[in-house]
Amino acid sequence: MILSSVQLKNFRSHRNTEINFSGNINYITGGNGQGKTTLLESIYYLCTTKSNIAKADSDVVCFNEENFEIKGSFNNSINNEVRIYYSAEENKKYYFKNDKQVFRAAEVIGQFPVVLLTPADHAITQGSPSDRRKFIDSVISQASETYLKNLLDYNKTLKQRSQLLSRLKEQKQFFYTTELEAWTEKLVAAGSEIIKARKRFCKEFNRFIAESYNVIMESDEIPGVAYNYLDGSGTDEIEKLFSDMLSQKKDEELRRASNLIGPHRDDFIFSINDLNLKTFGSQGQHKTFQVVLRFAEFFYLKEMTNRVPIFLLDDVFGELDINRSSKISSYLSKVGQAFITLTDFTNLSYLQKEEDDLILYVSKGNVSYGT
Numbered sequence: 001m002i003l004s005s006v007q008l009k010n011f012r013s014h015r016n017t018e019i020n021f022s023g024n025i026n027y028i029t030g031g032n033g034q035g036k037t038t039l040l041e042s043i044y045y046l047c048t049t050k051s052n053i054a055k056a057d058s059d060v061v062c063f064n065e066e067n068f069e070i071k072g073s074f075n076n077s078i079n080n081e082v083r084i085y086y087s088a089e090e091n092k093k094y095y096f097k098n099d100k101q102v103f104r105a106a107e108v109i110g111q112f113p114v115v116l117l118t119p120a121d122h123a124i125t126q127g128s129p130s131d132r133r134k135f136i137d138s139v140i141s142q143a144s145e146t147y148l149k150n151l152l153d154y155n156k157t158l159k160q161r162s163q164l165l166s167r168l169k170e171q172k173q174f175f176y177t178t179e180l181e182a183w184t185e186k187l188v189a190a191g192s193e194i195i196k197a198r199k200r201f202c203k204e205f206n207r208f209i210a211e212s213y214n215v216i217m218e219s220d221e222i223p224g225v226a227y228n229y230l231d232g233s234g235t236d237e238i239e240k241l242f243s244d245m246l247s248q249k250k251d252e253e254l255r256r257a258s259n260l261i262g263p264h265r266d267d268f269i270f271s272i273n274d275l276n277l278k279t280f281g282s283q284g285q286h287k288t289f290q291v292v293l294r295f296a297e298f299f300y301l302k303e304m305t306n307r308v309p310i311f312l313l314d315d316v317f318g319e320l321d322i323n324r325s326s327k328i329s330s331y332l333s334k335v336g337q338a339f340i341t342l343t344d345f346t347n348l349s350y351l352q353k354e355e356d357d358l359i360l361y362v363s364k365g366n367v368s369y370g371t
Helices: 036-048 120-127 129-143 144-168 174-217 238-248 250-256 283-305 321-332
Strands: 002-011 015-022 026-027 067-075 079-087 092-097 099-101 114-117 223-230 266-273 311-313 339-341 356-362 366-370
Touching: 002 036, 002 283, 015 036, 015 366, 026 036, 026 114, 036 067, 036 079, 036 114, 036 311, 036 339, 036 356, 067 238, 114 283, 114 356, 120 129, 120 283, 129 144, 129 174, 129 266, 174 223, 174 283, 174 321, 266 283, 283 311, 283 321, 283 356
Parallel strands: 026 339, 026 356, 114 311, 311 339
Antiparallel strands: 002 015, 002 067, 067 079, 079 092, 092 099, 223 266, 356 366
């Protein structure tokens, strides 16, 4: 899949920007705060319906403007024209695919697979379990509509069950107790499917992690990811275990008015040679592993969806040594189309630029083509 062009209107610092991209690597250069990362953000919007940075769509509207618009042309076996329009007056966003409005983000996720590597990825290996769950869930959701549906259903059930637990804490009525049992059944049903899918994913994903790690590090180290679910249990009787644990925690859940058991509290353990990366990994190992995870995600999605994802790398090379940067640059030749932001291309001689690659210079929201 190739993103051939984008058009931006009133999107952050880009008041009126039109760009035709290369089908290979697009180097986006310029100083800090000039609008480089905004280009990647706009591509992420097109692929997922939302920003990877802003919490609200209103945050990205250009100063003194009332709306923004993003257009993109995707070329695969068929061509797709995507348009996003946001009105600040309505506080509403519209997503159109081939001039037909799409009302649910779930209908877009996975249609235009995207992989984004940023300095914020440090949270995946160094942050909280929720950061790792978010990463894993985002990868599986792009590859599986069924998983995304189960995840959305599970999260809705969590919300309803949490509200009911709060009501039960305040007033213990039989009607609420019966209703809680019904929501608990739904929680176990959707949650068990999520756990099973995550287990299968980790088993499959380890191959992609190992291959990418070997290319970048060229070492005998063995990287991996393991799923720590339902308080560390390794049983395959997921539904029974989940239900039994909820029964054991029922009084505590009522007392705390909180959902205490389920895949929303599980964790993933990244390791090198069976040593927990978060506990024992050096800064260099963490940075390398974060890059490896995104390359693994790319090749996993490519194989599972039969679509070539768009690869976005935001200010990554500045955090890596020359040797690893050179290996990553070489590895990108196997990716296809990629978008890479850099503060200064001239000082990065180790980057392997090909004839069909494109250099874009960004200054105060204006874009020009380089050579």
